[in-house]
Amino acid sequence: xxxxxxxxxxxxIAEAAIRAGCRHYFGYPITPQTELAAYxxxxxxxxxxxxxxxxxxxxxxxxxxxxxxTGKRVMTSSSSPGVSLKQEGISYIxxxxxxxxxxxxxxxxxxxxxxQPSQSDYFQATKGGGHGxxxxxxxxxxxxxxxxxxxxxxFDLSEKYLVPAMLLADxxxxxxxxxxxxxxxxxxxxxxxxxxxxxxxxxxxxxIINSLYLVPEQLEQKNFERYERYKVIEENECLxxxxxxxxxxxxxxxxxxxxxxxxxxxxxxxxEGIKVGLIRPITLWPFPKAPLAxxxxxxxxxxxxxxxxxQMIEDVRLATECKKPVVLCNRTGGMIPxxxxxxxxxxxxxxxxx
Amino acid sequence: MAIVFQKPKALTDxxxxxxxxxxxxxxxxxxxxxIDELGIEGKTVGVAPVxxxxxxxxxxxxxxxxxxxxxxxxxxxxxxxxLPENIVFTYQGDGDLASIGMAETVHxxxxxxxxxxxxxxxxxxxxxxxxxxxxxxPGQVTQTSPYGRDTATAGFxxxxxxxxxxxxxxxxxxxxxxxxxxxxxxxxxxxxxAFQNQVEGKGFSLIEVVSSCPTNWGMTPSKALQWVEEKMxxxxxxxxxxxRSAEKEGK
Numbered sequence: 001x002x003x004x005x006x007x008x009x010x011x012x013i014a015e016a017a018i019r020a021g022c023r024h025y026f027g028y029p030i031t032p033q034t035e036l037a038a039y040x041x042x043x044x045x046x047x048x049x050x051x052x053x054x055x056x057x058x059x060x061x062x063x064x065x066x067x068x069x070t071g072k073r074v075m076t077s078s079s080s081p082g083v084s085l086k087q088e089g090i091s092y093i094x095x096x097x098x099x100x101x102x103x104x105x106x107x108x109x110x111x112x113x114x115x116q117p118s119q120s121d122y123f124q125a126t127k128g129g130g131h132g133x134x135x136x137x138x139x140x141x142x143x144x145x146x147x148x149x150x151x152x153x154x155f156d157l158s159e160k161y162l163v164p165a166m167l168l169a170d171x172x173x174x175x176x177x178x179x180x181x182x183x184x185x186x187x188x189x190x191x192x193x194x195x196x197x198x199x200x201x202x203x204x205x206x207x208i209i210n211s212l213y214l215v216p217e218q219l220e221q222k223n224f225e226r227y228e229r230y231k232v233i234e235e236n237e238c239l240x241x242x243x244x245x246x247x248x249x250x251x252x253x254x255x256x257x258x259x260x261x262x263x264x265x266x267x268x269x270x271x272e273g274i275k276v277g278l279i280r281p282i283t284l285w286p287f288p289k290a291p292l293a294x295x296x297x298x299x300x301x302x303x304x305x306x307x308x309x310x311q312m313i314e315d316v317r318l319a320t321e322c323k324k325p326v327v328l329c330n331r332t333g334g335m336i337p338x339x340x341x342x343x344x345x346x347x348x349x350x351x352x353x354x
Numbered sequence: 355m356a357i358v359f360q361k362p363k364a365l366t367d368x369x370x371x372x373x374x375x376x377x378x379x380x381x382x383x384x385x386x387x388x389i390d391e392l393g394i395e396g397k398t399v400g401v402a403p404v405x406x407x408x409x410x411x412x413x414x415x416x417x418x419x420x421x422x423x424x425x426x427x428x429x430x431x432x433x434x435x436x437l438p439e440n441i442v443f444t445y446q447g448d449g450d451l452a453s454i455g456m457a458e459t460v461h462x463x464x465x466x467x468x469x470x471x472x473x474x475x476x477x478x479x480x481x482x483x484x485x486x487x488x489x490x491x492p493g494q495v496t497q498t499s500p501y502g503r504d505t506a507t508a509g510f511x512x513x514x515x516x517x518x519x520x521x522x523x524x525x526x527x528x529x530x531x532x533x534x535x536x537x538x539x540x541x542x543x544x545x546x547x548a549f550q551n552q553v554e555g556k557g558f559s560l561i562e563v564v565s566s567c568p569t570n571w572g573m574t575p576s577k578a579l580q581w582v583e584e585k586m587x588x589x590x591x592x593x594x595x596x597x598r599s600a601e602k603e604g605k
Contacts, residue, residue, distance in 0.1 A: 024436060050435045054428070055461035062425035062458070066401075066432020069419050074432070092422050197417035197433070199440050202396035206366075208411045210420040 002183020009147040010077075010174040012182070013103055013167065014039035016148035017075055020155050021187030022101070023049035024074040026063040028056060030082045031115045032171040033105035037077065057082040061089030061102070068098035068164075069209040071196030073155055077103035079171075080121050081112060084129070090164060091130030095211025097195075097226065099158035101151070102136075102166045105174035108334035116334025117171030119256060120308035125168045126285045126315070133223045135230050137165040137237070138284040140255040144178035150282070152185045157237060159191070161229050168284060170307065172257040172336065230286075239282035240291055244270065248277030250349050251295045253316050254305035255281045257336060262305045265342035274350045284312070289319035296320035301349050305329045305342055362386035364395045368412045375568040375575025377532045378406060378474065382413055384538070385445065385472055388546040389416065392553060398441040399433050401426040405447035406480040424455020427462035430469045441552055443470040449479045452488040452512050459518070466523035466557040470548045473514060476565040477586060484570030488512045491589055496570070511589065515562045519595035525557035527596040531564040533582040537592070556599065564590050 007015070014036045017025070025040040037053070044051035054060035060076050067074035078086060083104045093100050106121050108114040121129075125138045137157050139150040147169060154165035197207050213219035241259075244266055245251065254262040259280040269276045279295065281288050295302075301324050304313035310328040317326050329345040331337045361367075364386035372378045389395050398416040402408060404423035411418035421429040426444035434442040451459050451473050462469065478496055479485040486499040489511045493502040503511075515529045526548060530541035541563060548559035564586050566578035573581060594600070 024432070026432070052431070052435065055457050058425070059428040059431075059458050059461065062422065062428035063432035063435070065421075065425075066419065066429040066434075067436040068432075069429075070433060070436040072436050074436075088422055089425070096420075197399045197419055198437060199397035199399060200395070200415070200417055206415055206417050208418045208420070210411060210418075212408065212420055 002181045004179040004181050006177050007144060007180050008035055008175060008177050009144045009169065010035035010105065011039045012144045012148040012180050013077070013151045014043070015182055016151040016185050017101070017155070018043060018047065018049070019182055019185040019187070020073065020152040022073040022075050022155065023047070024067045024072055025050065026052050026054050026060040026076050028054050028060050028078065028082060030079045032107060032174050033077050033079050033103065035174070036103065036105070057085035058088065061086040064100050065089050065093050065096070065098065068093060068100040069096070069197045071193035071198070075101040075103065077105065079105050079107045080109050080118065083121060083124070087130035090136070091132055091134065092211050093164045094130070094134035094136070095132060096209050097162040098164065098209065099162055100164045101154050101158060102164065104166060104168050106168065106170040108332070114334040115171065117257060117336060118307050118332070118334055119170055119258060120311065120332060121168065122284065122306070122308060122311035125166050126287070134226065135163065135285055137161070137163055137233065138168050139165065140168045140282060140284050141173055142256050142259045142280060144173070144176065144180045147173060148180055148182055148185060156188065161233055163229065163233065168256070170257055234286040237283060238286045238288040238290065240288035241280040241282060242291060243278040243280065245277035245279060245295065248275050248295070248298070249300050250274065250276040250303065250346060251299045252276060252278045252303045252305060252342065252346065253281070253292065253312070254278065255284060255312065258305045258307055261337055261339055262342050264339035265346060268339060268343050269346045272347070274346060276346050287315045287319065292316060292319040293321070296323040299324060301325040301327065303327050303329050303342070303345050303349060305337060307336060308332050362390045364389040364415050365413055366415045370413060371409060372406065373569040375566070375578060376406070377565045380532045380538060381472065381474055381563050381565065382410070384542045384545050385443070386414065387542065388549045391546060392549055394441045394549065394553065397439065398443065399437065401430045401433070401442070401444040403444070403446040403450040405450045407445050407447060407474065408481065410445050424450050424453070425458055426450065426455065427458040427467070427469070427471065431462055431465070431467050434467060434469050441470070441549065443472060443549070445472045446474070447480070448473070448475045448477065448487045448489040452514050460521070463518045463558050463560065464521045464523040466525065468552055468555060468557050470552050471560040472545065473560055473562045474565045475514070475562055475590065476567040477511070478567050478570050480567050480570050491585060513590060515560070515595045518560060523558055524560065524596050525551050525598050526559040528594045529562040529564065529590060529592050531582060531587060531592055533564070533566065533579040562590070564592070
């Protein structure tokens with residue numbers, strides 16, 4: 001058993017990344033993820049790592065692309081407006097089939113938006129924020145412990161499938177302090193990376209890191225191959241938490257901070273005799289469709305609780321094939337739904353059809 | 355049998371796609387000769403741009419990375435920070451380096467990244483069919499300046515070497531040309547020095563190569579070389595703009 005320490009979510013990500021063997025970090029200042037960069041700036045020089053404050057988010061993600069090509073663990077972090085700027089580089093990293101980790105500690109938008117927590121980059125993260133046919137592996141932590149654990153997990157998945165990964169957190173997760181145990185996180189064994197550009201030593205044909213295919217048949221084939229890998233990820237890597245779902249008539253669906261709020265509401269509703277449960281997607285892509293599809297045969301309806309105008313709700317409807325009603329319970333622009341608001345939404349659904 | 359001329363080892367056998375009379379071929383060769391002579395092919399990683407040289411990754415025999423438009427210095431920064439013992443160079447055109455990638459260029463320079471940049475300035479966007487570049491001359495007719503570059507609305511050409519030389523970060527900045535044998539020889543020397551600096555850990559070196567684009571300038575290759583001499587070089591004077599090792603020696 002390791003010792004628990006009190007850490008901010010942003011710092012937990014940074015320390016977890018270092019423990020997982022990441023020695024290259026590139027970022028640009030933006031609220032509310034600043035502590036992460038500050039932590040890296042302090043720690044990296046002491047452990048022979050690289051911290052570089054780039055001239056822009058655009059440059060930072062392209063530095064990530066460069067390191068990723070060498071096969072070394074690399075990450076960048078930002079918040080919503082900055083992550084928009086990174087989309088060009090993310091598309092290139094995905095197109096070149098490289099592993100990398102991008103952290104988005106979301107804030108309200110669109111535009112400059114605000115600096116309070118939000119989940120309104122769900123579409124951008126899960127549907128391809130940049131151009132072209134690609135996916136990111138998207139993980140959504142709901143506690144400071146998960147900020148750390150899922151950071152390490154994201155590196156592993158990204159390298160296993162050669163698909164860039166994103167940790168989709170929010171301002172609350174980044175700023176809140178909780179006890180966290182980091183003793184389970186360690187550097188994986190070095191794997192062979194025959195595709196990496198580390199110099200040919202004049203002993204092999206040159207490696208090329210590239211996403212350009214001017215012959216359309218070749219580009220199509222590349223995309224087909226990538227989507228075959230995506231299929232395997234969808235089959236094997238879905239993560240979710242199921243809470244009080246065994247006998248539930250109503251299913252609340254929420255991730256990240258919204259799931260914590262929702263859990264309180266579910267417990268309160270149970271005390272009122274309402275049979276309600278919670279499914280919390282931990283991977284947002286691949287989206288845990290199976291448990292939702294199963295629930296659709298049992299419950300009378302779903303409540304999607306989000307810090308946005310309703311983005312994940314579309315995936316809930318797709319996963320449940322609209323068999324049951326799906327309603328939205330939300331706040332946006334940096335506001336967080338209260339447990340009372342979610343409880344009221346649960347009560348309303350419980351009343352219907354009685 | 356004595357071999358008097360052969361392809362540098364640092365170039366692959368892939369046929370170049372460049373237009374007749376284009377000087378990219380010469381510049382590729384000079385880069386490859388420098389790599390050969392310094393014996394660094396096996397530890398070199400090159401970064402190709404977006405533009406005419408986009409497929410440079412097929413031509414250089416060392417490991418290569420294709421960057422997004424203008425981002426080569428940022429990609430090279432990542433590569434060099436991850437592989438400090440390797441040699442990292444970028445090969446970029448004027449639109450790539452001086453327009454969309456200006457921020458990446460200036461900041462890699464001011465950080466003094468220990469990389470080598472080969473900057474090919476032919477005053478036009480070649481790959482997309484001849485649009486106005488940040489280095490197009492005043493009055494120069496291009497597809498997007500059909501009445502000639504009007505400095506009142508399109509501004510003035512950027513002299514990259516002079517501008518970067520004002521920074522404290524760079525080690526070595528020189529502008530050369532490849533329009534005649536004498537200049538090609540000077541260009542060769544400069545390019546080799548830019549790589550040698552990196553081998554010695556001296557920091558950021560950029561060689562601006564004034565080049566021609568007969569196809570998009572609408573000239574014969576020989577007329578284009580004449581235009582380099584008569585129009586380009588007067589606006590972009592050749593020479594060393596910064597050399598910290600010479601400064602130290604009190605030259």
